[in-house]
Amino acid sequence: MTGGAEFSASTTDDHAPLTPGWSCATCGAEWPCAPKRARLLEEYRADRAMLSVYLGSCLAAAAEDLPPSRGPSLQDRFIGWLPRGPRVS
Numbered sequence: 001m002t003g004g005a006e007f008s009a010s011t012t013d014d015h016a017p018l019t020p021g022w023s024c025a026t027c028g029a030e031w032p033c034a035p036k037r038a039r040l041l042e043e044y045r046a047d048r049a050m051l052s053v054y055l056g057s058c059l060a061a062a063a064e065d066l067p068p069s070r071g072p073s074l075q076d077r078f079i080g081w082l083p084r085g086p087r088v089s
C-alpha cells in the first residue's frame with residue numbers, strides 16, 4: 001500500500017506519458033497512472049476546469065495514436081476517473 005505517501009518535489013519521477021503507446025514513462029502503467037492522477041488533482045485543485053481541458057487534449061492525442069478498440073474506452077481512462085461535483089474535500 002502506498003496510501004498516505006506524499007510526493008516529493010522530484011523531477012525524475014514525472015509520470016509523463018510515453019507516446020504513442022500512452023504508458024507511463026515512470027511506472028509503466030496506462031497513462032494517466034494512479035500517481036499521475038493524484039498529482040494532477042493536486043496541481044489543478046484550484047482550477048478543475050483546466051484539468052478537464054488538459055485531459056481532453058491528451059484524450060484527443062491518444063485517440064490519434066492508439067487503435068480504436070482497446071478495452072475500456074479512452075474517455076473513461078482519461079476523464080472518467082475525475083471526481084464528480086464542483087468540490088471535493
Ligand SMILES: [Zn+2]
Pocket residue numbers: 015024025026027028029033034035036
Ligand atoms: Zn506512473
